[in-house]
Amino acid sequence: MQVYCVFGDERVMRSKSPTIFSAVLERLGIKGQYVPFNIAPGQIAQALESIKVLNISGANVAIPYKEEVISHLDVLSEGANIIGSVNTIVCNGDILKGYNTVAIGFMDALNDARYDVEGKSALVLGTGGAARAIVFILNWLRTNSVFVAGRNPEKTENIVDCFGGEAIPLYALENNPLAANIVVNATSVSSPDESPEMASLLKSLEVKGCELVLDLNYDRSENFWRELARRNRAQFMDGLSTLAYQSRRTLALWTGIQAPPEEFLKAIDRNL
Secondary structure: OEEEEEEEOHHHHHOOHHHHHHHHHHHOOOOEEEEEEEOOOOOHHHHHHHHHHOOOOEEEEOOOOOOHHHHHOOEEOHHHHHHOOOOEEEEEOOEEEEEOOHHHHHHHHHHHOOOOOEOOEEEEEOOOHHHHHHHHHHHHOOEOEEEEEEOOHHHHHHHHHHHOOEEEEHHHHOOOOEEOOEEEEOOOOOOOOOOHHHHHHHHOOOEEOOOEEEEOOOOOOOOHHHHHHHHOOOEEEOOHHHHHHHHHHHHHHHHOOOOOHHHHHHHHHHHO
16 A cells, blocks of 8 residues: 655645545555645654655645745756756655656646647746746746746746746735736635735736636636636636646656646546
């Protein structure tokens, strides 16, 4: 029996990853379980040590620990090192290696939607690990211009210094039209009850030339990013497609099995 897990704060207990991964493991004939762990602030080092003690076969890392875990890992993949964010941990004996599958999963989701960002403009909201991965892959895919908006000016400037783009204070978006073909929400909020402030800001946000709004979150009955797409007559995608593709990459790292993306997409459709 293989045991896989995801580390996060209290929000991890609402994650759909355990349901999705468990369903895929069963369909592939892998005897395993995937469980969520709510890790208290300041205890991520102990949590990572438990991977070795409990013989956990692999782990995912969720908000807010994707950057914090790096200093506690033995080695990083090239991508995780460049991006500065880890969402997947592979165990090889006593060696813990960190990977980032968010960037490539996001790229796969765009390909599946047949949306090409080359030569286009993008607005990314957020300054955490997910935002770093998205800004990195957008620049790698030759997006013409990338605007990064966040509450923390230092983190916002750090992202554009690392990967390119232009930093914008979040409040500056209010009542100021911005040209962007794709808008990506890499924050953790998508509904008014999660952030009345963001809901208010988006009501006044005007995005010229918007074709696609992609929210990395999912499973919100009321979603102000969906409403932004509707107002701009743009396509809307939630984060389930990105989750499916990054999960497929994660499973390959853990087991060596290249499962078809349809396995994860079917698991999402059946369980959500």
